[in-house]
Each structure stands twice: as structure tokens, then as C-alpha cells.
Amino acid sequence: MSSYETGRYAEVIIDIAYNKLDRPFTYKVPERMQKTLQTGSLVLVPFGNGNVMRKGYVIALTDECALPPEKVKEIAELPVNDSGYSEDADGAVAIALAAWMKRQYGSTMAAALKTVLASRKPGKPVKTREIELRLGWEEAEDQLAVYVRKHQVARERLLRELMEVPRQPYSLVTEKLHITAPVIRAMAAAGVIEVVEETSLRNPVTFDKEAAEEKELSRAQKAIVDGVLKDYDAGQPSVSLIHGITGSGKTEVYISIIRGICERGKKAIMLIPEIALTYQTLLRFYRYFGERVSVMNSSLSDSEKADQWERARRGEIDVIIGPRSALFTPFADLGVIVIDEEHEGSYKNESMPKYHTRETAIELARMKKACVVLGSATPSLESYDRALRGEYRLYKLSERLTGGTLPEVEIADLRQELRNGNRSILSERLQLLLSDRLTKGEQSILFLNRRGVAGFVSCRSCGSVIKCPHCEVSLSLHKNGRLVCHYCGYEQPNVRECPECGSPYVSAMRAGTEQIEEHLKMRYPGARVLRLDADTTSKKGSYDRILSSFANREADILVGTQMIVKGHDFPGVTLVGILLADLSLYAGDYRASERTFQLLTQAAGRAGRGEAPGSVVIQTYQPENYAVQYASGQDFEGFYKEEMKYRSLLLYPPAAHMLCVQIQSPDEDKAESFAGRIRELFTRDDPEALVIGPAKASLSKIRDQYRYVIYVKDEKYDKLVRCKDRAEAFYAYLIRIGKDPQILMQFDFDPVSPF
Ligand code: ADP
Ligand code: ZN
Numbered sequence: 001m002s003s004y005e006t007g008r009y010a011e012v013i014i015d016i017a018y019n020k021l022d023r024p025f026t027y028k029v030p031e032r033m034q035k036t037l038q039t040g041s042l043v044l045v046p047f048g049n050g051n052v053m054r055k056g057y058v059i060a061l062t063d064e065c066a067l068p069p070e071k072v073k074e075i076a077e078l079p080v081n082d083s084g085y086s087e088d089a090d091g092a093v094a095i096a097l098a099a100w101m102k103r104q105y106g107s108t109m110a111a112a113l114k115t116v117l118a119s120r121k122p123g124k125p126v127k128t129r130e131i132e133l134r135l136g137w138e139e140a141e142d143q144l145a146v147y148v149r150k151h152q153v154a155r156e157r158l159l160r161e162l163m164e165v166p167r168q169p170y171s172l173v174t175e176k177l178h179i180t181a182p183v184i185r186a187m188a189a190a191g192v193i194e195v196v197e198e199t200s201l202r203n204p205v206t207f208d209k210e211a212a213e214e215k216e217l218s219r220a221q222k223a224i225v226d227g228v229l230k231d232y233d234a235g236q237p238s239v240s241l242i243h244g245i246t247g248s249g250k251t252e253v254y255i256s257i258i259r260g261i262c263e264r265g266k267k268a269i270m271l272i273p274e275i276a277l278t279y280q281t282l283l284r285f286y287r288y289f290g291e292r293v294s295v296m297n298s299s300l301s302d303s304e305k306a307d308q309w310e311r312a313r314r315g316e317i318d319v320i321i322g323p324r325s326a327l328f329t330p331f332a333d334l335g336v337i338v339i340d341e342e343h344e345g346s347y348k349n350e351s352m353p354k355y356h357t358r359e360t361a362i363e364l365a366r367m368k369k370a371c372v373v374l375g376s377a378t379p380s381l382e383s384y385d386r387a388l389r390g391e392y393r394l395y396k397l398s399e400r401l402t403g404g405t406l407p408e409v410e411i412a413d414l415r416q417e418l419r420n421g422n423r424s425i426l427s428e429r430l431q432l433l434l435s436d437r438l439t440k441g442e443q444s445i446l447f448l449n450r451r452g453v454a455g456f457v458s459c460r461s462c463g464s465v466i467k468c469p470h471c472e473v474s475l476s477l478h479k480n481g482r483l484v485c486h487y488c489g490y491e492q493p494n495v496r497e498c499p500e501c502g503s504p505y506v507s508a509m510r511a512g513t514e515q516i517e518e519h520l521k522m523r524y525p526g527a528r529v530l531r532l533d534a535d536t537t538s539k540k541g542s543y544d545r546i547l548s549s550f551a552n553r554e555a556d557i558l559v560g561t562q563m564i565v566k567g568h569d570f571p572g573v574t575l576v577g578i579l580l581a582d583l584s585l586y587a588g589d590y591r592a593s594e595r596t597f598q599l600l601t602q603a604a605g606r607a608g609r610g611e612a613p614g615s616v617v618i619q620t621y622q623p624e625n626y627a628v629q630y631a632s633g634q635d636f637e638g639f640y641k642e643e644m645k646y647r648s649l650l651l652y653p654p655a656a657h658m659l660c661v662q663i664q665s666p667d668e669d670k671a672e673s674f675a676g677r678i679r680e681l682f683t684r685d686d687p688e689a690l691v692i693g694p695a696k697a698s699l700s701k702i703r704d705q706y707r708y709v710i711y712v713k714d715e716k717y718d719k720l721v722r723c724k725d726r727a728e729a730f731y732a733y734l735i736r737i738g739k740d741p742q743i744l745m746q747f748d749f750d751p752v753s754p755f
């Protein structure tokens, strides 16, 4: 890569969300910039007739110019230059990656560049805020005894942490340890701790290197580390998938692989879904990599992020940990990208470009000759399928190294409950176990998996669900009382009785966490109940407050949505109830079963993290459903085989690829007729093409925008890319001839959540 090339002209993509301008414009490079300007640099340029200053990205530097030189304007400024942050040996790769994303996912070049180069923002030196222990060891022990005696749980917890690692970042303490600001202030006022603020480019964390304790890897762990490094040393960096249950030692393997890569002088990107990024995990990395590791997450400000990226660029760190955006950390000599919980939906970017982090990471690794390690207890079907085909190396870890037992999982048949006259949301079994936990003073979590719920209609007597006869996904009940398929647009009137068994108990399921909370308070008047959902967490800081209160055992029962499933270990929890497994089972899209299997498996894993063994109760109207069955047996293989049969039969990913063209307009007729024209376009080009729809999107109107979808399925991804190109060209043509369709068109390849 000729990243240090210079030239008298620069090709610049203007940072503007307007398709028509999504092409490079040529600018003169002023003398003073000829040494510093590089591909990937962010610049300010005069644009248009009024010479309004706009941001742009340099995508190429040349000495030639096709235009008459007097017509070419000059770059005005390198806005990032002052801070010295523009230096970027990696710009050429970033631009190649953006170009790949544009082609692969459909977006403007400007949007793709913005995603990849987001880090090249000007950054001011930032203040770091840390909490430091002010007591010596013996004083600290005395103080600890006082906190224990006074049951000051939060203070006790913070003090214990600081006695292990005496100086820790403020944000980690508040967010991951769930210690609130008043507690910190009180402890500071008492002289136990001090809040230290410094202005520098330093790591957001300090650590205690002595605390790093070497673990001898098990044979299975060692085989993975050796395998990955051997491929790497042979000059054939591989993609590996580690399928290992929670607690089987995956993180330990990641750390060893990253150490091996760092010993070879290369750098590592460690991706973890934001919600699963626990304090404990971070600490483990700090203990091994100390000052050479840094963390990215959404609680950092833009300039703090820029700071971390700057440190990466200067080679001051070896490892960055963070959610999907950390993938774009500008390491010049990247050696490995690790993606933990690789099945997680948050790895799909839901705004343009709608890229998948896993695919993009693999492409970036290919460009950089780096290896990729994926890990999960419930791998995505995509990854498992490729691993079985030999495209990825498959490794398994099947034992829990800490000995903790997997919880016992029971299924409660809600149809039977109905027959027994129990119409409450709690099965008899769950009621019994809840009372038991309350008397023992143990904690319980009740989980309502509402993600992606689309108002499906089901029978409470036999459990069957009304499905689309063409797409095998559940139909959604609309306000007008009709049942609609969000893939193909099929509609029918709502049913009054069950088509399978004739029972009149057919209805849409609309249970909410609030009703459940009410119900619990009524049934167990003495119990302390907390609720965690979108409503109770809308205020800043409330999410942490609720979780810390539960962690401090200030409540007996936590009721919540999928927000509570991940990342947080509550050793006091010995019972997990999944109130209605069916809710996510019939979300109306082809991934509903997979998501349910993952959620159930993970929710079950929340129980029994401490010493007491845990119980899990899954309530459902469909106890025989395979996702429920395999989840209760913690049988991933079984689930995979069964689910692949369904995907293959209906050509859903990963058996084939699927493109969703999303069309929005404030004018419903325009949206619908444009969608119809796109359909025609696809079928005219290729009469055999598997085009489905147009249909109303599952969220058919948002903020006065009507939303339509068209799906195309094909085994060849490239064919879908051609469809996308065709649709884009058609749109551009309409603009050119002055017939602006006044719609917004976006693309989603292999969608992860319904539009
Ligand atoms: P996962 O990432 O799969 O959940 P971890 O790497 O967090 O698993 O390991 C689970 C627990 O087992 C941790 O407490 C870890 O310290 C411990 N552990 C991991 N590998 C070993 C090992 N080789 N020897 C002893 N303990 C280990
Ligand atoms: Zn029925």
C-alpha cells in the first residue's frame, strides 16, 4: 500500500448524505499539505457554487488532473492537523475496506467512509477520572470490617475491588461495578478514596500487574491456541470458530492467542457486544496486557475515543477491546481479530451501511493477513455452517473449568395449566419455586423475551400458531383486525377459533412486564420486586441503578426484558423463569427460532452462577417445539441440524442469501408503487429470480414514513449484489431525468432483525 504517496491533486469524497454527490471530486493540494496529506485524511474543501466549506475524505492522490487546472479548487484545511492526529499509515486499507462495504452492503461511499474513518476525528486531549484507594492495607481491612458490619454493601464491594486493584477508572466503577456517585462522594469525603482527574492521553485504566496469575491451559485450550498460531506462522492466517459453553475457558484462549500474536510484534482487536462487556472480563485483559490494552465503549466521549485510536495509531497499545466500532481501530500491523459472542445481533449495523461485523472483520483480516477467532456458546447458523463446510476451523470446548453445575431446566406446559384452570401468567411450578426462593432469601429473575414481537396469534388450548402458507413465518395481527405476512404481503381475516383444534381461546399475546410486576406485588406482598425494561430505563443512569440495586440484594425478584439476560452475574440468583418462550418464537421472521434458542440457553445460564445450584423454568404453549426442546437440553448440535432443514427448505440464510430492499416515503402510494417497480425490475432482468413481495414492513409506519419491503433470495451473494446495483442505477436514472421518486431506499443483506 502506497500510503505515503503524495501528489498535486486529491480525489475527495464529500461527506454528505446525498446520493447524487456520491462520487469523487478533484481538488488541488496546497504546497503546505503535500507532505502531510494522505489517503484517508479528513479535509475541509470549498464545495458548490457558494463554496460552502464541507468535510471530505481523500481517497486518492495523483499528479494528474483531467480538468483544466484553473477550474480546480484547492483544499482549504486539514482540520485534524493541529492535534497531530492526521498521521495515518493505514488510510489506503481503510478506503479499500469502505469500497468493499459499499459494494457488499449497498450504501454511499461517503457513509461507508464515515463508518470506517469515524475515528479520524479531531481529538482534544481528554481528562481521565480515576478512583484511588487512600488507605494502607491494614486500615483498609479495618474499614472493610466496618462496612460489612453496617451492611453497606456497595461500599464494601468497591473497597474490596480497590484492595485488589488500587486505582480504577471512574466510569468502570460506576458502570460495571454499579457503584453510584453518592456512594463515591461519601467514601471520598471520609478519606477512604480519592477521585483523581488528569489530563493526558493515557490508558483509561491502571492495573496491578502482580495480579496476573498464569493459568495452565487445558489440553483442549492449548490445542486451539497452537492451531491458530500455527496457521498464522505458516503464512495462512485462518478463521476459527470456538464452540464452547459459558465458562469453558474461551476468554482464556483469546488471551493466549492475543499474547502469541503480540509476541510476534502484531496487534489485536477484541470485539465483545457492549452489553456483555463486563468489568471482570476487562480486568482479566488488564492483568495480562496492562498499559498495552485499551477499551472502547459508548460511554467514552468522541474525543476520548479519538484518543484511544490515536494511541493505537502511535503503536502505544497492542490490544483494543470494544463493541463493533472497535473493528475500525487503525492498527498498522494487525495480527488477530477476536469476536466473542459472535452470534449476537448487535454485530449487525442497523444503519447504512448495514454491514455485518463478522463478515467485515474477515475481509479486513484478509487485507491485513491477520487471523480471525470467533467464539460462542450458541454460534450463529452462518458460522457453524461454514465451519462444518471447512471454511472455518472448528474447535470445541465442552467442559466447565470451574466445576459449577449447569442449571436444571424444566418446561411448564401452559396448555395444561389452562386445562387445570390456572389462568395466571405464572405456572404452578414457577409459583412453587418462587415461594421457595422467597422463604430462603434467594433471588429470582423473571424474563419476558419480547424482542421482535410482532403480535402473532396463537391458540392457548393446543399451542398452534397462525402462519403464512407461503413463508412459514407467523402472521402478525394488525390494528384493522387482519393477519398479515411481512415477507410476502399475504393477508387473511383474523380467526375466531383455532384452525387446528377448534378452541375459541385464540388471541394475540400481549403480556407486558408492567402487568407482571403488578401481579407479583399482589401475589407476594412481602417480596421486593424490581423491573428492568425500556420504560424503567429511559432516564440516564437508571439501568445501572436498577442492576446495582439488584446486585446489592435490595430486591428479591427482577422482572425484565432481554436487557437482563446478558453480561451480568448475580451470584444470589438461583431461579430463572422464562415467562413465555413463545413470544420470541413467533416474531414473524426466519431467525425467530434461532434467536429463541439463544435467548433461552443464555437465560438458563443466568441461574446458579454462585454456589447454590440453579433452576430454570421455561413456560410455553408449545413444549414440543424444537427450539424449546433443544434449549432445555442445552443441545446446540441438535438445534442446528433441525433448524438447517427449515432454512434449506425455504432458502433462508445461511442455506441461501437474502436481500431486503427497504423503501420509505411519507406518501404511501409512492412507496408502494416504487416497490412494485423495483419488483418488476428484478423479475424482468431474471424471470427465474426468487422475488418476494412487495409487502408492508413489520413496522409499517414510523414517524410518518410508510415502509415497504421486497425480498430476493439466491444461493449466490453476487446475484443479490447485482440486484442492488440494478436498483441503485434505476434510482439514479430517475433523478437524472428529473423524476425524483421521493422515496428513501436502503438495502439489508441477510437481515438479522425484521425491518
Ligand atoms: P468463557 O469465556 O468460555 O466463559 P472463561 O475463559 O471465562 O470461559 O473461563 C471460565 C472460568 O474458568 C474462569 O474463572 C477462568 O479463570 C477459569 N479458567 C479458564 N481456563 C482455565 C484453566 N486452564 N485452568 C484453570 N482455570 C481456568
Ligand atoms: Zn388449538
Ligand code: ZN
Residues within 6 Å of the ligand: 468, 469, 470, 471, 472, 485, 486, 487, 488, 489, 490
Ligand atoms: Zn408470506
